[in-house]
Amino acid sequence: MQEHDPFTFALNEIRAHDAGRRRWPVGERIRRLDELVATEAEEIAWGRRHLTLVYGQIATTDEEQALDDAVCIILDTIAGRWNRLTGVPGSYLTVTIDGEGAPQLIHTLQAQLAAMTPRHWALTDTAIVEVPQ
Numbered sequence: 001m002q003e004h005d006p007f008t009f010a011l012n013e014i015r016a017h018d019a020g021r022r023r024w025p026v027g028e029r030i031r032r033l034d035e036l037v038a039t040e041a042e043e044i045a046w047g048r049r050h051l052t053l054v055y056g057q058i059a060t061t062d063e064e065q066a067l068d069d070a071v072c073i074i075l076d077t078i079a080g081r082w083n084r085l086t087g088v089p090g091s092y093l094t095v096t097i098d099g100e101g102a103p104q105l106i107h108t109l110q111a112q113l114a115a116m117t118p119r120h121w122a123l124t125d126t127a128i129v130e131v132p133q
Contacts, residue, residue, distance in 0.1 A: 010036055048097065086127075
């Protein structure tokens with residue numbers, strides 16, 4: 001099950017600003033980042049947990065296979081639970097789950113993915129990625 005994604009659009013807007021495609025008043029970037037942090041805190045309070053796989057541009061067939069395998073593991077793990085899959089192609093994939101045992105399930109998923117993905121990929125337990133300036 002998927003619902004509104006409060007992160008991807010906001011992150012893409014921040015990236016557009018950073019690339020010079022959006023003009024904002026002074027302080028707007030920080031305000032938007034603060035809103036994202038508050039949104040994630042609210043989701044955590046609701047019992048939702050996030051895991052983001054940052055993989056970047058796929059450069060080899062081995063990486064392509066690793067991403068395919070990672071997505072299969074994620075889909076198998078979240079089957080039957082409330083979930084939200086979001087991300088940016090050629091950059092990252094975020095899975096959000098909730099329900100009983102969500103923190104443990106995210107931890108297990110993180111361990112599985114860490115063992116089978118290329119070392120230069122990153123796993124993080126947040127939905128907010130790639131926005132430092």
